[in-house]
Amino acid sequence: MLRRLFAVLCLWVLPLGASGPKWSLDRWFDSPRSPRIANYHIQATLDWQAKRLDGRETLSWRNTGAVPTRELPLHLYMNAFKGPQSRFMQEGGLRSSRRRSGQPQDWGYCHLKEVSLNGHALQGHFGEDETVWWVRLSEPVAPGETIRLQIAWETQFPRVTARTGWSGHFLMGAQWFPKAGVFQGDRWACAPYHAHTEFFGDFGTYDVELSLPNGLLLAHTGTQVNFQSAEDVTKDPDRPLNVIWKLHAEDVHDFAWAVMPARSWSYQKYEYRGVQIFYFFQGPNVDNLPRQHEAVKAALRHGTEWALPYPYPVLTVVDVPPEAHGADGMEYPTLVTASSVAFDPFRFRFAPELVTVHEVGHQWFQGILASNEVDEPWLDEGLTSWFTHRVMERTYQTLWGTRRFQIGTEFGEWIGYGGERSWDPITTPGPRMRNGWSYTTAAYSKPTLVLLQLEALLGRPVVEQAIRDYARTQAFGHPTAADFKRSLERASGRDLSTFWRDFVEGTGSLDYAIAEVETTEVMQGGWMMRNGQREFVPPQQVAPGRRGRIVLERRGEIQVPITLWVRLEDRSEHRLSWDGQSRWTAFTFDHPVVAAVLDPDGNHPMLKDRLHASYTQRPVRRGFHYWGQLVWGGVLSVLQGVGLG
Ligand SMILES: [Zn+2]
Incomplete structure (x- = not known):
């Protein structure tokens, strides 16, 4: 088993050195690209059978707010899956049959064992629910001051639920460690895990050591720094059958990983414009790989053109196995989970392209431009949906338009915006939206159309210039809608107050x-x-x-x-x-x-x-076209139903 692992590991690391990158595995940038406010050293051991992680971390956190703070909140996202009483579950974040599940392995948790500062244990309390723990600090932390918290915890992964967890032989490690909130001005942004929101975190460096049983193959955020040769395998001194994967990432605000037995999946590596791109996939889905790769290249090209060059040396694409549906189509810094199709001989279906472009687009609109996804979900989902729309149009529309059914690329947006009443302005914080449909409309569909409306009003090059300005002035920060509006007004030289009132802050329709x-x-x-x-x-x-x-x-x-x-x-x-x-x-x-x-x-x-x-x-x-699409839609539903989807 170990020999096979050596082979896998050598394949994994050797190509990195071969092309002579300017960066090194444990140091990407000569000078920090971000303020590096929350930095993590994490050591965790995975119990593969129990899907449980035993971890310790050192959180080095700097107060960049305007006032001292006496508390520091930690996200314990996994407690959303602890039981049906969490806010996430009550808000309908999971279908009702799962909410009633009597199987303990369906549920998860994050148990905080100890938080200490300078050797002294700190007390605290839960927030609105158990997904946030407020640590009471022994002394106020002044602006500019840095503290190092020692945190010990245990995470039980649930059966795949909302982006994370295990299914079959696959485990997605997302939102898996206690993570600091964001201190801005005089207040903390550290919302509980809601059903219709995503995340918000500060930039920093991550040095992660994962002790995994031999024979597991890991996909992860960032670079792997050990296993440079067959002798360089780091055995876990406490667990003779485990090896330790040492991982590193810089100027990111989250860290995710996925693992499967090496016999169950494999990877391929490409290089494009100086970025090492890794694809992890299962054998039957290998047909999707060239399609996903084309989509990644298109997204990297257009992201560079419309925002700024992709700054990181690596990008990992995880093709989630079908049984782990729910972990696919998600973005993390330098790692995305893609979608694939099992039966598509004529390439009529475009999930491999669409989802890949969308998630890679998030590398800018969420990864580098780390807006608050709870308070302003449209800034990341809306701009990414616009990006997806544009990339798909530029890269694939001619192909689909001539050889396949005529599917407008804004079709999906229209389903949301045209079919639903606009209940919430797109500026509404996620948890305050009426329901999941309203969230989808306000965060994804309507903002895409608002940007298309702006293109018609100002001209497409002006909007592209504004987005470039927004990306370059706000990179590695926490931009808001006001920053985006400023970039639009700067690029266009126009006062957009009326437009903003009607289309962005209003719920009225143009009819x-x-x-x-x-x-x-x-x-x-x-x-x-x-x-x-x-x-x-x-x-x-x-x-x-x-x-x-x-x-x-x-x-x-x-x-x-x-x-x-x-x-x-x-x-x-x-x-x-x-x-x-x-x-x-x-x-x-x-x-x-x-x-x-x-x-x-x-x-x-x-x-x-x-x-x-x-x-x-x-x-x-x-x-x-009408009847053809209707019939094809029916065929797809049947395929999906019999597991060929
Ligand atoms: Zn998205």
């Missing part, structure tokens, strides 16, 4: 409709005076014969000037402008209206319903 199209005959006749005599003339049509009339309605709350294009029966075409302020308006024409379209130039991507914003005399037929 204009062609409400009525009618034709009236121009008639003359009846009792008329002719040569001084009253005479009855039968009513008859006179020039121009028939008139067209069109009534427009503003059905949403947002008021914008909008263009109407019409074609009349005499084949003439007209463009008219309406300021869009009143609830309705009407236009008349000298000939009947044959066709009409509101916003013909696509200046308002957020127009709620383009069907009722257009008119034609002939009914629209449902053609091949």
Whole structure:
């Protein structure tokens, strides 16, 4: 077993040295890229059978706030899965059958054994629930001061639940260690683990030593610093059958890993633009690997172009086994979990590309631009969804548009935004949103469309310039929506207050409709005076014969000037402008209206319903694309149902 492990380990490390990187495995940057506020030395031993981790960590934390603090909160995320009483569970973070599970291995926890400072044990208390522990410090920590907390803990992984845990032979180690909150100004940001939110952490360095049983193959954030040769295997002195993996990462704000027996999965390594990219996958999914690799390259290219060059030397892509669905499609610094498809002979399905591009996009919009995902989830999910949309459009749309079904890349966004009412402004903190649907709409779908609306308003290069400005000025910090707005205003030179009020902070919709199209005959006749005599003339049509009339309605709350294009029966075409302020308006024409379209130039991507914003005399037929997609959707559902999805 050990010999096989040596072979695996040598494969794992040797290529790193071969290409002569400018960085070293245990030191990536000559000078820190981030403020390095929370730095972790972690040593943990995995009990593979029990899926339990016994850990100790030294947390070196610096007060970068404006005032002294007497407390330091620690996230104990795994306690969200301790039982149905956690906030996460009560908010519906798990389907009800799992919430009633009587199997102990379905549940997890993070038990804090001891927190000490300078050899003295510290007391504390839980916060709103057991996912946050507030450590009471013996003395206030002044701004600029650094403390080193010694923390001992035990983590029990649940069956895969919300991004983390085990399933079959796979274990995803995410949110697995006690982690400091973020102290900003005079207050801590350390929210309990909610059902509809993600995370927020300070940048720092991570030196992690994981003691794992022989024969397990580890995928992880950062670089591996030992196992440089067959002699360099670090055996665990306390556990003769274990080896210790020494790992390092710099200027990141989280650390994740995934493990499987080496016989169950393997990896391949590529290099692209100086980044070592590792793919971990199971044999049957090998077909997905080239597709994921193309997607990673596209995301790295466009991330560099639209934000800033990917700063880290490594990137790991974990293709999560199907039984661990729930851990896939997630982002961590320098590590993402991807999706794959098992049956796709004609490449009709695009999960391998879409999910990979999205998660790699998060390396910027969350990884490097570490906004608060609890308070402003749209800043990471929304900008990443916009990024995904743009990369997919640039890289794959031509391919899909010509050879496959015509699927608009914003299709997914429309399902969310067009189908649902906007209950919450996109600036709403995650836990205060109405429900999961509202969270998806406000954090993912609507922000993408808001950015497309901005592109139409300001021009695409201006929006790209603004995002580049946002990325370069806020990298390795905790930007807010105000920072993003400032970058947009700087790049465009415009005051965006009205736009912000309507689209970002409001819940109103942009909804204009062609409400009525009618034709009236121009008639003359009846009792008329002719040569001084009253005479009855039968009513008859006179020039121009028939008139067209069109009534427009503003059905949403947002008021914008909008263009109407019409074609009349005499084949003439007209463009008219309406300021869009009143609830309705009407236009008349000298000939009947044959066709009409509101916003013909696509200046308002957020127009709620383009069907009722257009008119034609002939009914629209449902053609091949409509029926084809319906049938294909049905086939996919069946495949998914029988486990081939
Ligand atoms: Zn995302």
